[in-house]
Amino acid sequence: MLLRTRLIPALLAVLWLAGCEAGTRPIPGVDAAAGADAGRDAAPDRPDTGPLPDAGPPLDDVLIYAHSADTLYTFSAFTNTVTEVGVFTEAGSGAEAPFMLDLAVDADGNLFTSSRDRLWRVDAETAEVTEVGDFGLGDEQLFALSFITASEAPAGEPILIGATNEGRYFEVDRETAATSFLGEYPEGWFSSGDIVSVDELGTFATLRRDDFSSDVLARILFSSDGSSTVTVIGPVRNASEDFTQIFGLGYWGRDMYGFSNSGQLIRIDRDTGQAEVVSTETGTEQFWGAGVTTQVPVLI
DSSP, X not given: OOOOOOOOOOOOOEEOSSSOOTTOOOOTTSOOXXXXXXXXXXXXXXXXXXXXXXXXXXXXXXXXXXXXSSEEEEEETTTTEEEEEEEOEETTTOOBOOOOOEEEEOTTOOEEEEOSSEEEEEOTTTOEEEEEEEOOOTTOOOOEEEEEOTTTSTTSSOEEEEEOXXXXXXXXXXXXXXXXXXXXXXXXXXXXXXXXXXXXTEEEEEXXXXXXXXXXXXXXXXXXXXXXXXXXXXESBOSSOBOOOEEEEEEEBTEEEEEETTSOEEXXXXXXXXXXXXXXXXXXXXXXXXXXXXXXXXXX
16 A cells, blocks of 8 residues: 655745746746746746637636645646645644645635545635544545546536545545545556546546556546446656656646656646656655646646
8 A cells, every 4th residue: 555654844835937926936947948038027938728718717717736744735837836825724723734635626616635534624825724524434544535527426416535545435525524435446456646527528547556667547437336447548657757656636728737745746648648747846845635626627
């Protein structure tokens, strides 16, 4: 079983491109020369996003949320910036919150996290958390947390699910945190770290299996009885590196974004699984989870 080890806290916001706001710095390996001559106050270069979708939130409003064990971050693929929001603290008391194992974002942009045994609501502006309730799962822990869109969910209604490392997944009541067993991944497949579900695109996960040296990007189809079918898209690797322990998974535009247990930010081709490292200097030594709204725009 893969276990997520304790984070060495690192509280650092990272900017990818030149022409940035104070308090950020360029990430090595990203070409910022194109915007440098325009001066500090110039608008950042925008990626080639193609035509705008007919529906969904504005492209520049969509954030992928990521976190370490104790700190919340946001990532914007539109502006290529990673920004620290803050350390998780309990609302009201200001006490340190438990370590968070994963994060999910619903269609309206509401954030939830899972700790070892509980569900929490998260203030996206302050990283304050409010307890929802106990999962009631004993020793089982939900490392992969995601909202599943209506078109992908077993009963045809949006639901929150969480998966264990062993690949057992449960529906989670967002109001009480009560869980009900739904099913498990096909034999031989285990959760490597996360699930992401995007309206009009599908539900995807980073999985592992003994005959793959890297994590695998897979499409998951849920049946009405709770069982699931895994379709392999491809191993998450490139010519020089196999990527493992991708504990956070998000989506924006045309690509998956993986957040690894070694602090890597990885861009993953949604059609092949081929990956490239965007940065290893993300401001944290370990990512433990990530999430994005189910209504993120999908670009063809």
